[in-house]
Amino acid sequence: MTRLATLLFPTDFSPAAQGAWPVVEALATASGGTVVLLHIMPEVPEDPRTSPGARARLEAGYRRRAEESVATLLAESSLPRARVRTILCHGVAQEEIVNHAHSVGADVVVMGTHGWSGLLRWALGSVAHHVIQAAPCPVLTVGPPSQKEVYGRVA
Secondary structure, three states, X not given: OOOOOEXXXXXXXXXXXXXXXXXXXXXXXXXXOEEEEEEEEOOOOOOOOOOHHHHHHHHHHHHHHHHHHHHHHHHOOOOXXXXXXXXXXXXXXXXXXXXXHHHOOOOEEEEEOXXXXXXXXXXXXXXXXXXXXXXXXOEEXXXXXOHHHHHOOOO
């Protein structure tokens, strides 16, 4: 049995990502492990028309919204706050997830997926696919609920 001392939970706070949180809570509770909650904030592009002050305000807004989302998630969580470490950073999502899995010594990455397939996945790419290929540890993906789970039965 692999010990789950450190669980990495990358989130963009979308419904798909938040759907993985109960799995993270259950694994952390059962294993006694800690959770590293990772959120990659959007980059504010360099633009000569944007003043440094406006750029700083945009970045501060991204950080404030991320901190509020973290606070809301943890306020509704059964996991003690002391067992959750939060990292907010900028970068390319799949690269940052893999980099942080290395740097925090993650035993597992638990992440939600949108469940896209076919042409949509090909056109948009898949963060989860990249992380599964490159992570230094196992990756547990949690897909969206099926219609049966949402509606009680499939027509």
